[in-house]
Amino acid sequence: MAQDSDPYSRERDLVESQIENLLQNFHPGTTNDREFWSLQYDLGLAWVHFARGFGGLGVSPSLGELVATRLAQAGAPSNFILNPIGIGMGAPTVMAHASTELSQRLLKPLFLCDEIWCQLFSEPGAGSDVASVITGAYRDGDEWVINGQKVWTTLAHASKWGMLLVRTDTGVSKHKGLTYFILNMQAKGVEIRPLRQITGEAEFNEVYLTDVRIPDGHRLGDPGDGWKIALTTLMNERVSLSGTAAERESGSIGEAVHLWKSLPEKSSHDRDRLARLWIEAEVSRLVNIRASQLRLAGTPGPEGSVGKLISAELNKKIYNFCVDILGPGGITYSSYEMSRPASIKIEREDGTRDFPKAFLRSRANSIEGGTSEIMKNIIGERVLGLPREPTVK
């Protein structure tokens, strides 16, 4: 009997037909972004592996790439740049751990970018070792009361919801005393102060929490289960930051090639550098495709750390190259005005790429979402099976 070479052929047909439905209602230039995303969600094409009624179709997550590719080819609007933390990390965490009611309340406004999300994990004394957070919470009836400080909170100033990791038990080992909440960023006692970056912008913030009250219904998992829930967020963060469904020669390498072609004079030394970067970018893209195919169960494993490590280091090298070949233009900065952007966009107002700013912003790639050193530790221990680092309980 002939073997079906595509184990997901029926699921693929379903996704294809939903994409057709969606694109029939898409008219470039006139379709309203929000209406498009609303229909995309209702047709189950937001995150195809999520359950029906929650922006998904209950099919293999590998089919998400089909949706991303087809929508990009059609020129459909993408919501990721407006709500990167919500789309990439908030949604999978909610789907995996929140109650049905809470998921229904949160997922659609998240996908429509009506409600932006941020991640309240890092603290002044807890970054790489995020399980060391000391922001505390105690229970008071049907509510929890939170006190402490978070830091480096990207887009907190634009957010409605924050994924909050706090300590609820100091009498057990550090990973066991954590609890995870979804915090309303407009709640009384939440104070958000901008932190300015090397680019001049304040994309991230300090967040002070003073007697902030959260309803118990906004807790994900049991008290003490926070580390498990946080791992879902962190693993999705790595996959999200490494950019999975990219097409060949897209993203930063595509920009570098475009820039190179526009130069009136080209040296063979730079051509050689670009060729090496192009090959590395292609290897990185293939690693990411492989990693995303491996996460069939819905929650990515340590493969996400491989993709995160490679793409962070490569991105820095690519923008080094761009500012080098731009000559003096590579060091002229158009505006160093302090601003608090509402998205993670690097383009100038006229839509052209701001290479000096992209170069400076890329310095953060090997810090945000876990540093390159931490990615190497994870790969060593969980992929290569090397002995574990000594840990503090």
Ligand SMILES: Cc1cc2nc3c(=O)[nH]c(=O)nc-3n(C[C@H](O)[C@H](O)[C@H](O)COP(=O)(O)OP(=O)(O)OC[C@H]3O[C@@H](n4cnc5c(N)ncnc54)[C@H](O)[C@@H]3O)c2cc1C
């Ligand atoms: C642009 C940007 C956006 C961010 N957005 C957010 C956000 O939205 N929400 C949020 O919660 N956090 C956010 N962060 C924080 C980020 O997750 C932390 O900066 C990161 O995890 C590193 O923590 P740290 O800064 O405390 O450095 P530390 O943990 O203090 O590390 C300092 C240095 O020591 C190294 N190091 C630490 N431990 C080890 C080890 N065991 N082995 C080897 N080397 C080690 C690190 O690699 C690093 O070089 C953001 C950071 C940046 C740069």
